[in-house]
Amino acid sequence: xxxxxxxxxxxxxxxxxxxxxxxxxxxxxxxxxxxxxxxxxxxxxxxxxxxxxxxxxxxxxxxxxxxxxxxxxxxxxxxxxxxxxxxxxxxxxxxxxxxxxxxxxxxxxxxxxxxxxxxxxxxxxxxxxxxxxxxxxxxxxxxxxxxxxxxxxxxxxxxxxxxxxxxxxxxxxxxxxxxxxxxxxxxxxxxxxxxxxxxxxxxxxxxxxxxxxxxxxxxxxxxxxxxxxxxxxxxxxxxxxxxxxxxxxxxxxxxxxxxxxxxxxxxxxxxxxxxxxxxxxxxxxxxxxxxxxxxxxxxxxxxxxxxxxxxxxxxxxxxxxxxxxxxxxxxxxxxxxxxxxxxxxxxxxxxxxxxxxxxxxxxxxxxxxxxxxxxxxxxxxxxxxxxxxxxxxxxxxxxxxxxxxxxxxxxxxxxxxxxxxxxxxxxxxxxxxxxxxxxxxxxxxxxxx
Amino acid sequence: xxxxxxxxxxxxxxxxxxxxxxxxxxxxxxxxxxxxxxxxxxxxxxxxxxxxxxxxxxxxxxxxxxxxxxxxxxxxxxxxxxxxxxxxxxxxxxxxxxxxxxxxxxxxxxxxxxxxxxxxxxxxxxxxxxxxxxxxxxxxxxxxxxxxxxxxxxxxxxxxxxxxxxxxxxxxxxxxxxxxxxxxxxxxxxxxxxxxxxxxxxxxxxxxxxxxxxxxxxxxxxxxxxxxxxxxxxxxxxxxxxxxxxxxxxxxxxxxxxxxxxxxxxxxxxxxxxxxxxxxxxxxxxxxxxxxxxxxxxxxxxxxxxxxxxxxxxxxxxxxxxxxxxxxxxxxxxxxxxxxxxxxxxxxxxxxxxxxxxxxxxxxxxxxxxxxxxxxxxxxxxxxxxxxxxxxxxxxxxxxxxxxxxxxxxxxxxxxxxxxxxxxxxxxxxxxxxxxxxxxxxxxxxxxxxxx
Numbered sequence: 001x002x003x004x005x006x007x008x009x010x011x012x013x014x015x016x017x018x019x020x021x022x023x024x025x026x027x028x029x030x031x032x033x034x035x036x037x038x039x040x041x042x043x044x045x046x047x048x049x050x051x052x053x054x055x056x057x058x059x060x061x062x063x064x065x066x067x068x069x070x071x072x073x074x075x076x077x078x079x080x081x082x083x084x085x086x087x088x089x090x091x092x093x094x095x096x097x098x099x100x101x102x103x104x105x106x107x108x109x110x111x112x113x114x115x116x117x118x119x120x121x122x123x124x125x126x127x128x129x130x131x132x133x134x135x136x137x138x139x140x141x142x143x144x145x146x147x148x149x150x151x152x153x154x155x156x157x158x159x160x161x162x163x164x165x166x167x168x169x170x171x172x173x174x175x176x177x178x179x180x181x182x183x184x185x186x187x188x189x190x191x192x193x194x195x196x197x198x199x200x201x202x203x204x205x206x207x208x209x210x211x212x213x214x215x216x217x218x219x220x221x222x223x224x225x226x227x228x229x230x231x232x233x234x235x236x237x238x239x240x241x242x243x244x245x246x247x248x249x250x251x252x253x254x255x256x257x258x259x260x261x262x263x264x265x266x267x268x269x270x271x272x273x274x275x276x277x278x279x280x281x282x283x284x285x286x287x288x289x290x291x292x293x294x295x296x297x298x299x300x301x302x303x304x305x306x307x308x309x310x311x312x313x314x315x316x317x318x319x320x321x322x323x324x325x326x327x328x329x330x331x332x333x334x335x336x337x338x339x340x341x342x343x344x345x346x347x348x349x350x351x352x353x354x355x356x357x358x359x360x361x362x363x364x365x366x367x368x369x370x371x372x373x374x375x376x377x378x379x380x381x382x383x384x385x386x387x388x389x390x391x392x393x394x395x396x397x398x399x400x401x402x403x404x405x406x407x408x409x410x411x412x413x414x415x416x417x418x419x420x421x422x423x424x425x426x427x428x429x430x431x432x433x434x435x436x437x438x439x440x441x442x443x444x445x446x447x448x449x
Numbered sequence: 450x451x452x453x454x455x456x457x458x459x460x461x462x463x464x465x466x467x468x469x470x471x472x473x474x475x476x477x478x479x480x481x482x483x484x485x486x487x488x489x490x491x492x493x494x495x496x497x498x499x500x501x502x503x504x505x506x507x508x509x510x511x512x513x514x515x516x517x518x519x520x521x522x523x524x525x526x527x528x529x530x531x532x533x534x535x536x537x538x539x540x541x542x543x544x545x546x547x548x549x550x551x552x553x554x555x556x557x558x559x560x561x562x563x564x565x566x567x568x569x570x571x572x573x574x575x576x577x578x579x580x581x582x583x584x585x586x587x588x589x590x591x592x593x594x595x596x597x598x599x600x601x602x603x604x605x606x607x608x609x610x611x612x613x614x615x616x617x618x619x620x621x622x623x624x625x626x627x628x629x630x631x632x633x634x635x636x637x638x639x640x641x642x643x644x645x646x647x648x649x650x651x652x653x654x655x656x657x658x659x660x661x662x663x664x665x666x667x668x669x670x671x672x673x674x675x676x677x678x679x680x681x682x683x684x685x686x687x688x689x690x691x692x693x694x695x696x697x698x699x700x701x702x703x704x705x706x707x708x709x710x711x712x713x714x715x716x717x718x719x720x721x722x723x724x725x726x727x728x729x730x731x732x733x734x735x736x737x738x739x740x741x742x743x744x745x746x747x748x749x750x751x752x753x754x755x756x757x758x759x760x761x762x763x764x765x766x767x768x769x770x771x772x773x774x775x776x777x778x779x780x781x782x783x784x785x786x787x788x789x790x791x792x793x794x795x796x797x798x799x800x801x802x803x804x805x806x807x808x809x810x811x812x813x814x815x816x817x818x819x820x821x822x823x824x825x826x827x828x829x830x831x832x833x834x835x836x837x838x839x840x841x842x843x844x845x846x847x848x849x850x851x852x853x854x855x856x857x858x859x860x861x862x863x864x865x866x867x868x869x870x871x872x873x874x875x876x877x878x879x880x881x882x883x884x885x886x887x888x889x890x891x892x893x894x895x896x897x898x899x900x901x
Binding site for chain 2: 097098099100101129130133319321322323324325327328329351352359360362363366369370372373374418419420421422423440441443444447448
């Protein structure tokens with residue numbers, strides 16, 4: 001008796017440990033049957049089968065056309081909608097816990113406008129309470145960016161919202177550079193007429209341009225120094241005058257920008273007003289940056305131009321306020337207006353008025369749904385919180401749609417994923433059924449007794 | 450694409466070119482030459498009454514600004530203007546019991562923790578764009594409250610969102626008075642940061658109790674004087690009027706609805722205890738994020754709550770917020786309203802109501818009531834608005850989709866039977882407004898009321 005209960009305790013603990021460590025313990029094969037599959041990449045399958053093996057999607061298709069492997073655990077999803085986990089393109093997950101509590105914030109380093117060597121992975125608190133809360137509404141992946149105070153705020157990470165520790169949750173480090181520009185941009189001189197540089201947008205742009213030139217100069221010197229080091233010894237010996245050469249000193253700030261100036265990784269530029277967008281895009285063009293535009297809240301007058309740039313755009317927040325002379329839906333209709341012009345869009349969960357509120361990340365699907373209310377085709381809205389985000393940040397081959405070979409981040413819900421009334425029933429991340437609990441469900445259950 | 454797109458892209462230029470020429474003409478036309486029809490019928494709509502369920506294919510008859518009939522059929526005169534609302538939804542106007550819109554930043558008189566003589570009407574800017582944006586979200590009535598920097602703040606103003614009319618025409622006629630109290634982090638932060646009392650919750654409540662003690666002798670003096678006058682004593686001299694003490698006395702006399710900003714479970718109980726001690730009742734706790742912990746203890750006092758759906762974690766006292774709070778409290782017998790406290794969320798309170806189906810399984814009826822009839826009760830105007838019932842004000846919203854979904858847009862908004870928003874119109878869609886809006890900056894939310 002005693003032994004049995006002890007044993008069952010061991011098994012239970014083991015099971016929990018398994019659930020918390022998706023990568024070290026791949027789950028058994030799963031077949032999710034009878035659900036309505038929103039594949040994102042190839043339409044809707046009304047009565048579908050999705051097979052998961054080794055944390056990946058092994059098969060997807062209509063019932064009867066997909067073999068359910070022997071030994072697979074069958075999940076009956078009749079009456080449920082099955083779709084890929086949602087991806088939030090801008091969050092502060094793990095950089096804040098209680099916004100008003102400064103001790104819990106690692107949002108931005110405000111000592112300088114140019115802070116590319118700030119790596120979000122150095123601050124990412126994987127055990128934050130915010131992640132389970134968002135996960136329960138079907139958010140399975142996110143970009144974590146520093147807050148938008150600095151012209152160059154740091155480098156983003158791409159995460160999955162489940163794992164034993166930060167190493168399992170961070171799927172990509174330094175996936176993008178976070179840049180910001182505009183009237184409200186933090187500048188150490190304050191706004192205009194102060195003693196410190198920069199204090200104007202002229203100053204901010206000049207500071208950025210000089211930084212990029214410094215990086216190019218640095219890169220040339222660094223490469224030359226590395227080349228010298230590579231020379232064979234006998235060749236070095238032939239040099240006439242054996243001089244005392246100082247070893248090359250790496251500058252982490254400048255070095256951080258090298259891959260971005262080579263266009264190897266995207267630069268996410270947060271900017272709101274049309275004229276500011278044009279200013280910063282001119283600079284980006286000058287240095288051949290690979291741009292993802294963010295916000296573009298008041299770009300209604302230059303939408304055709306934005307489309308012509310052929311850069312992806314994150315709309316966040318769709319809830320930002322129109323200007324006083326604009327119609328009430330000027331911003332609500334922005335995703336539709338951009339998509340209509342062929343722009344690849346993502347939608348973020350940001351609340352109105354600027355700063356990201358990762359506490360609201362669980363409302364990401366509703367922001368996408370609201371874009372549908374104001375004219376965005378439904379399929380485009382779903383893409384804007386799944387596949388498009390994955391593609392923008394280099395995970396298009398792994399995430400964002402129900403396709404064979406992709407990571408099995410799957411959500412089962414009792415209705416339309418973009419509707420506020422819909423309840424998410426189960427979330428799978430890397431094929432593991434994530435426990436549907438958060439600190440909030442525990443409080444609910446405790447006080448429902 | 451939505452049919453408003455062309456109007457949208459051409460609007461700013463057109464406005465600049467024609468605005469000055471049109472302002473006078475439009476104002477004249479709408480005021481003088483196009484009086485609202487005496488009778489209006491909206492038929493074939495899905496009518497969500499908020500008081501007695503939903504009528505599929507229902508009709509509502511509006512006569513002289515009031516609801517004259519509602520049901521499968523109405524017996525309006527043949528002269529009535531008829532709107533065929535096939536495929537559309539009709540609800541009562543959305544009511545926000547906690548807004549700081551249109552105060553041009555004058556939300557907190559944060560110079561003393563007790564400022565009951567402040568009247569929000571003195572800061573009301575009836576041309577604030579936030580009012581327009583809320584109107585386009587179907588909001589017809591708002592309670593504009595003082596902020597939460599002070600333990601006892603100012604007296605609220607109740608407005609009907611008749612955007613485009615003058616300040617006085619936007620006031621809700623004969624609405625009961627409300628006064629805003631606060632508690633918890635905000636007062637102690639605002640005054641504590643200046644090394645003033647209060648800087649703790651002990652200080653908060655000490656300040657509040659002393660304020661009522663101050664009011665008691667003042668009230669007694671006036672009671673004695675009034676008694677003398679009633680007896681015909683012509684020698685009695687009136688005590689000096691003190692606006693602050695007078696307002697506090699009005700709380701003790703039960704003349705003002707007490708609306709309390711309060712988050713934590715322990716503080717609801719303290720507030721109720723103080724209310725019992727001084728003999729007033731609390732109309733509603735606002736925010737009330739931890740009410741689910743002590744709801745059974747508060748229900749007997751019949752205090753309602755006006756709560757957020759799912760905001761949490763923005764400060765310590767919001768840490769235990771859960772999105773099931775509203776429905777859990779409702780199921781235990783509490784009257785529950787949702788509110789915005791934000792110029793953002795006020796534009797989509799209907800969606801916040803929809804979330805209650807998700808978080809706790811509210812019925813559609815219960816959900817819509819949380820943004821109509823229940824907030825009307827908190828404000829004290831539930832006998833006039835908040836549901837589609839005969840005799841009530843014709844405050845109505847016509848929606849293109851189920852208003853509890855993510856996808857609904859308000860098509861038309863009537864207040865007292867008069868059309869104040871029509872999405873099919875070019876420009877702003879406001880039959881009564883064609884001027885310049887004020888960009889008051891306003892209140893973004895997050896409850897960061899620092900009083901600076």
